[in-house]
Amino acid sequence: MSEQMTPQTPQWWKKPDVKKTAILWVICTAVIGYVGVEFHVRNMVRPASETMSGVISLMRIFTWAAAPVAGLVAAMCLTVLTSKRHYGDNPPAEADHQISNSPRATSLWIVVSAFLCLFALITGFIVIQKDAVALLDKNAIQINVTGQQWLWSIDYPNGARSEDLYLPVNKPVVFHVTSVDVKHSFWIVQMGVKIDANPGYVTETAVTPDKIGVFDLRCAELCGLLHAYMQTKVHIVSQADYDAWLSVHATMEKGA
Amino acid sequence: MTTVMSKPVSAPGKSIVEKLNFFTALALGAISAIVVWRLALQILPEDTEVRLFTREDKITLLSMTAWFIGFMTGIGALVGPFRWLMGKDLTHEENMFLAGKDMGVKRYFRYTTDHKVVGIQYLVITMVIFGIGGILAMLIRTNLGTPEGGWIHPQAYNSIVGTHGIIMIVGTIIMVTGPFGNFIMPIMIGARDMAFPRLNALSFWLIVAAAVPLIWAQFIGGISTGWSAYNPLAGQGPLGMDGYIMFICIFAISTMVAGANITTTVVKMRAKGMTWNRTPIFIYGVVASVALALPAFPVFFLSQILSAFDRALDTSFYNTAGGGSGWLYENLFWIMGHPEVYVILIPAVAALMEMAPVFTRRPLFSFNVAVMGIAGISGLSVLVWAHHMYISGWAPLLNTPFMLTTELISIPTGMIFLVLIGTLWRGRLWMTMPLMSIFALLWNFMIGGVTGIYLSDVPADAFLHGSMYVTAHFHYTLMGAGLTGALAALVYWFPAMTGRMFDKKLSWIAFWMVQIGFNIAFVGMFAVGLAGQPRRVEAYAPTFNTGNMITTGGAYLIMAGMLVLLYGVITSWTSGVKAPKNPWQAKTLEWTVGYPVPLENFDVLPVVTSDPYGYGKAKS
Amino acid sequence: MSVETHAHHEHPDVVGSRNRLGVILILVADIAFALSMVFVYFYLRGQNVNDMWLPAATSDHPAILPLSATAGWTVTAIAAFGLLAHFYGLKGVRSGNQTQLKLGSLVALVASVVAIVYQFNTIATAPFTFSDGAYVSCFYMFAILNFVHIMLTIFISLGNWNRARLGIYNSDHWHVDIVNVWWVWMTVSSLLGAFALTYP
Numbered sequence A: 001m002s003e004q005m006t007p008q009t010p011q012w013w014k015k016p017d018v019k020k021t022a023i024l025w026v027i028c029t030a031v032i033g034y035v036g037v038e039f040h041v042r043n044m045v046r047p048a049s050e051t052m053s054g055v056i057s058l059m060r061i062f063t064w065a066a067a068p069v070a071g072l073v074a075a076m077c078l079t080v081l082t083s084k085r086h087y088g089d090n091p092p093a094e095a096d097h098q099i100s101n102s103p104r105a106t107s108l109w110i111v112v113s114a115f116l117c118l119f120a121l122i123t124g125f126i127v128i129q130k131d132a133v134a135l136l137d138k139n140a141i142q143i144n145v146t147g148q149q150w151l152w153s154i155d156y157p158n159g160a161r162s163e164d165l166y167l168p169v170n171k172p173v174v175f176h177v178t179s180v181d182v183k184h185s186f187w188i189v190q191m192g193v194k195i196d197a198n199p200g201y202v203t204e205t206a207v208t209p210d211k212i213g214v215f216d217l218r219c220a221e222l223c224g225l226l227h228a229y230m231q232t233k234v235h236i237v238s239q240a241d242y243d244a245w246l247s248v249h250a251t252m253e254k255g256a
Numbered sequence B: 001m002t003t004v005m006s007k008p009v010s011a012p013g014k015s016i017v018e019k020l021n022f023f024t025a026l027a028l029g030a031i032s033a034i035v036v037w038r039l040a041l042q043i044l045p046e047d048t049e050v051r052l053f054t055r056e057d058k059i060t061l062l063s064m065t066a067w068f069i070g071f072m073t074g075i076g077a078l079v080g081p082f083r084w085l086m087g088k089d090l091t092h093e094e095n096m097f098l099a100g101k102d103m104g105v106k107r108y109f110r111y112t113t114d115h116k117v118v119g120i121q122y123l124v125i126t127m128v129i130f131g132i133g134g135i136l137a138m139l140i141r142t143n144l145g146t147p148e149g150g151w152i153h154p155q156a157y158n159s160i161v162g163t164h165g166i167i168m169i170v171g172t173i174i175m176v177t178g179p180f181g182n183f184i185m186p187i188m189i190g191a192r193d194m195a196f197p198r199l200n201a202l203s204f205w206l207i208v209a210a211a212v213p214l215i216w217a218q219f220i221g222g223i224s225t226g227w228s229a230y231n232p233l234a235g236q237g238p239l240g241m242d243g244y245i246m247f248i249c250i251f252a253i254s255t256m257v258a259g260a261n262i263t264t265t266v267v268k269m270r271a272k273g274m275t276w277n278r279t280p281i282f283i284y285g286v287v288a289s290v291a292l293a294l295p296a297f298p299v300f301f302l303s304q305i306l307s308a309f310d311r312a313l314d315t316s317f318y319n320t321a322g323g324g325s326g327w328l329y330e331n332l333f334w335i336m337g338h339p340e341v342y343v344i345l346i347p348a349v350a351a352l353m354e355m356a357p358v359f360t361r362r363p364l365f366s367f368n369v370a371v372m373g374i375a376g377i378s379g380l381s382v383l384v385w386a387h388h389m390y391i392s393g394w395a396p397l398l399n400t401p402f403m404l405t406t407e408l409i410s411i412p413t414g415m416i417f418l419v420l421i422g423t424l425w426r427g428r429l430w431m432t433m434p435l436m437s438i439f440a441l442l443w444n445f446m447i448g449g450v451t452g453i454y455l456s457d458v459p460a461d462a463f464l465h466g467s468m469y470v471t472a473h474f475h476y477t478l479m480g481a482g483l484t485g486a487l488a489a490l491v492y493w494f495p496a497m498t499g500r501m502f503d504k505k506l507s508w509i510a511f512w513m514v515q516i517g518f519n520i521a522f523v524g525m526f527a528v529g530l531a532g533q534p535r536r537v538e539a540y541a542p543t544f545n546t547g548n549m550i551t552t553g554g555a556y557l558i559m560a561g562m563l564v565l566l567y568g569v570i571t572s573w574t575s576g577v578k579a580p581k582n583p584w585q586a587k588t589l590e591w592t593v594g595y596p597v598p599l600e601n602f603d604v605l606p607v608v609t610s611d612p613y614g615y616g617k618a619k620s
Numbered sequence C: 001m002s003v004e005t006h007a008h009h010e011h012p013d014v015v016g017s018r019n020r021l022g023v024i025l026i027l028v029a030d031i032a033f034a035l036s037m038v039f040v041y042f043y044l045r046g047q048n049v050n051d052m053w054l055p056a057a058t059s060d061h062p063a064i065l066p067l068s069a070t071a072g073w074t075v076t077a078i079a080a081f082g083l084l085a086h087f088y089g090l091k092g093v094r095s096g097n098q099t100q101l102k103l104g105s106l107v108a109l110v111a112s113v114v115a116i117v118y119q120f121n122t123i124a125t126a127p128f129t130f131s132d133g134a135y136v137s138c139f140y141m142f143a144i145l146n147f148v149h150i151m152l153t154i155f156i157s158l159g160n161w162n163r164a165r166l167g168i169y170n171s172d173h174w175h176v177d178i179v180n181v182w183w184v185w186m187t188v189s190s191l192l193g194a195f196a197l198t199y200p
């Protein structure tokens, strides 16, 4: 294997296939970035918390960061595919002066991918920090969630208990999640929070709902026969409605 | 038997070696299973503990173990070890007999040690596995065509999902290293056979032995847990889970044996002059794959042994009431589970890197970077397992380091892209199905890779984990990249393995049907995942219906394409055009031996003087 | 532990070094297996889920049982003795002394038989049942690992002694070298188990 590199022609960027690739690169990057972002954002649920909005903008950023790389690969593929094709049962003639390496190209490629990797890491890390701090919020409503085959029970601070989840809007909540039988996963879809419900352990996650409405709570871990049906509703209501609901349900629990 | 050839040997003729075959194995396996089952029913005491069913689990596991031992004895796996014990090693004649000398079709139904026979056996069993796994996939997709699900009972549905998952994982693990790693690899490095021919036969027949517990499982409750068989759900599952456990244990042994064998062959038996930088890149891919499996699969093996203990003996490894932990299972499972992804991917991608120079008539671009990429992926892949457990809550503080290692993998993966695209660049494209597969791989693997970066990000994963988005992502990598490479390898090495060309037109039709169907199916699946549909559900909210219908339609197109491919395999194999000696005019050694390949490949061992990518005489 | 190559006579050194690498690679798998057991042990010990790591006091045995790793260390000691005996035999055959090989491999065989009897007895007379918590589960895990390893050792030692007796190792002895590698790992793996069980 030849370790030497062929001397670059001084004006490599003026070669027609390079120019063609450059133009295609711009087009492909734009198309891939746009289509990628639109595909994700349009299909994703409408956010009902800042966490979920954060996830959506993260997807946006990552897609645009990846688009130039994907665009370059696509542009090079298109250039190659539209130039020297050969059909038939015998191979095409081999051209001379084939390079088998280009240290400049490879090192540039590696450095750029390392930077992109670093970028993704820092972006993710910032959000992780924010989520970790949210768990420590002393003013948050503390909710106990218990999974069992195949329903959720929600315990509120004042002793109320329900199968649907009721929460006031714009108030931080910390969920303490566990299971009595097998592993389930507690997922409020539109709020972008998920944490497994493990038997024998209590796990925690936090969120602040920021929209009034009805949302979905689904189990996201295969938990047996009726896993598909282990879902319920999340009602985000005003503080006043929440207080009213809570007092009614607390007395119901005590009466029962 | 070189070293002790002079020792007294048993009279040639009717030695036990010659009497055993697949049918004696089936018979002995079945008899052993039935005998042990009856005995266990008689002897084992009734359950007295609080926990029920451990007696049934004991009976099932014992019968399955008896099947396994009976089958392996009946096929002749124990002859070698016992002859060693007795001090009467196999004679040269017996070894030639074992290699299948002058035996025709019968070779394929014996404990045959010739690596070419083993390669064909692997090829056939891989196709059978994909056939069954594919039918199960069609059942899943048909059931998901409508939101209510319904026509498959949830119990059966869960079992179909689990069985589809595990056998496709096994099928993709063996799809390149099995057929091509065994048939092609030894010739490619200029060896006469594998380092341990009997272990080679062993690794194949272990897979056959493993298949039976898995089929058995379908009749005793099925595999209700998905392929990952998480505990404590698996502990609570039906007797079918014992079949899963046996299947995994036997398969893991097969993988370890194959890993030791292939690695030794490559390290010790390369032709004279084949230094590491003259060794074809495909060989690197195969070795990286099987060597990665060596430390990884024992952990999987252990996870299932402990699962069997919990079920049959009522121990508490995963049972939280007795001090066990589900997180323990998850760790053990994924310590194997992530390297396994690369066990599947690396050889398929390496096969395409091997083909790229052939079909562009250029040297491989930056061989060293290719090797670095493979090594980097293999090395990092053992450090990333907990990215499957970001939201399990087992160690939130470790999420950041695992995110770091996971995202670092994008650097060596990028190197693989660079090598492929650099080889294509300014090449003269010889338009064949294997060449187009490189483009298909770049496309699919790009999508699989970028979605993998979203999933590796902890906050994004908190939304995406456990949804159909994940399912679509790993199908893009394992199927879109892995299977694409394996199918290209099939068409490329078909002439070397069968002496005939793969029907060109059929290869094109199958290629486009599978690739288009694949992209339709899994783009639809990405969409429903983003919209919030969980994985492994047999029914879903009506809002997900459109995406699911698109996926189901795409899946049917894939199936039609695979049927065309199967038709192509059968017709080309039986009546295809006879292949010239080196139809692709490649420079690797497997094209120098002709067809049929002589029993020991080379009369005179070749001497290698350059790397196999000297197209266009690279000027220095 | 078998020679596998047909026709085309190769030098015993070539075959031997190939076999050694093959066995070492299989040992890599077994080492990963044993190390993940150590991981299981310390993970469950650290978690102590539901406070059920150590056997709980019940009406059957009112106090927590005295837990001891003596059995594990004893098996390790027997294994180490077997290893020494085998190594003694190996040194003999290296210097061309077949009698020393026969003696060493026979003593090693006896050691492995003693070990299996002892290990079986340990399992049969353990003062608890399988469902007595996570520590007990791990105790059985290591005991059964030792049991399986010793069974293999008996097979290997029997073959090794038998072949030594038949004079097969007169010309070359790489089998004996490889068996020694196995004995080393057998000893180390039982030591790993004993070490873990020392910290209940």
Ligand SMILES: [Cu+2]
Residues within 6 Å of the ligand: A184, A185, A219, A220, A221, A222, A223, A224, A227, A228, A230
């Ligand atoms: Cu569930």
Ligand SMILES: [Cu+2]
Residues within 6 Å of the ligand: B337, B338, B341, B387, B388
């Ligand atoms: Cu992974």
